[in-house]
Amino acid sequence: MILLTGFEPFGGESTNPSWTAAREAGALLRAEGYEVRTVELPCAFGDSIRVLEEALEQYSPQVVVCAGQAGGRSRISLERIAINCDDARIPDNAGNAPVDEAVVSGGPAAYFSSLPVKAALAALDTAQIPAEVSQTAGTYVCNHVFYGLMHALRLRPGTRGGFVHVPYAVEQVPPGSVTASLPVGLMAAALAVVVRTTLGTTADLKLAAGATH
Template sequence: MILLTGFEPFGGETTNPSWTAAREAAALLRAEGHEVAAVELPCVFGDAVAVLQAALAEHRPALVVCAGQAGGRARISLERVAINCDDARIPDNAGNAPVDEPVVPGGPAAYFSTLPVKAALEALGTAGIPAEVSQTAGTYVCNHVFYGLMHALRLTPGARGGFVHVPFGPDQVPAGSGLASLPLEHMTQALAVVVRTALATTADLKLAAGATH
């Protein structure tokens, strides 16, 4: 079983392409014969992880790809690491704005993705989809979910998971703003590529995809 998740709109937006892409990628993968569930998460600290944990308990997936929106980024971001820190620049959809709080009190400082991020980077490049390996998932609800996912999966031997950030969709970017966006079909295909790559890859590739800052 494969589980894909995306988020509800937040920050005054009326749409969130992460959920649309997750839902459509799930349909695409089902058409290829895979067993896939898609779940929309609330953009709320605590509640998002609770909904995710309920989905993990219901579906018992072997592979989980969570997606979120990173407005301003120009590429699909394959997140490498989740940190045990909530530090909200803006309130979540319930008005919560934790500052310097742990996602899991007493938990490890960080978890690494168990997705083959380098192999996925190469596969996305081959598919003509702009992508990068990202060294930070931020400190908002996306990182909160990413950390919560990896903390939960540590108890399920063999289960793998990680997080992917998508840019704004074209409909979210005002004309002349200069903000980056990506067509929704590219985001949908990107999530499907990440899933296919994870299913086909047992050991990640060793490619240079780091950052100097």
């Protein structure tokens, strides 16, 4: 079983490409014979993890890929690490704006993704989909969910999971804008590549994909 999640719109947007891409990736994978469930998460601290945990309990997935929008980025971002910090620059959809609060009180400072991010990067490069390994998932609801996922998966040793950020969708960017964007179909293809790579990889590749700043 594969679980894919995306978020509802936030920040005044009418759409969130992470959810559209998750749904389309689910359809691609189902057509290949995989069993997939897709869940839309609320863009809200606390509630998002609650909905995710309910999905984990209901579906008992083998692989979990959560996706979120990172407007301004130009590539599919394979997130490496989630930190135990909520620090909201803008309120979430429920009006919450935590500052310097723990995602999980008493939890570890950080969790690493259990997805093979380097192997996925190589597979995305082969598929000619622009991608990168990201060293930060921010401190908003995306990181909140990423941390909550990995905290929950500590009790599910047979399940691997992680987080992928996607850029703006093409239709979100005004004509003539230089703001980076990608077609949703390409985002969906990327999520499907991440899932297939995870299912086919037991040990991640060792290749340079770090950052100097």
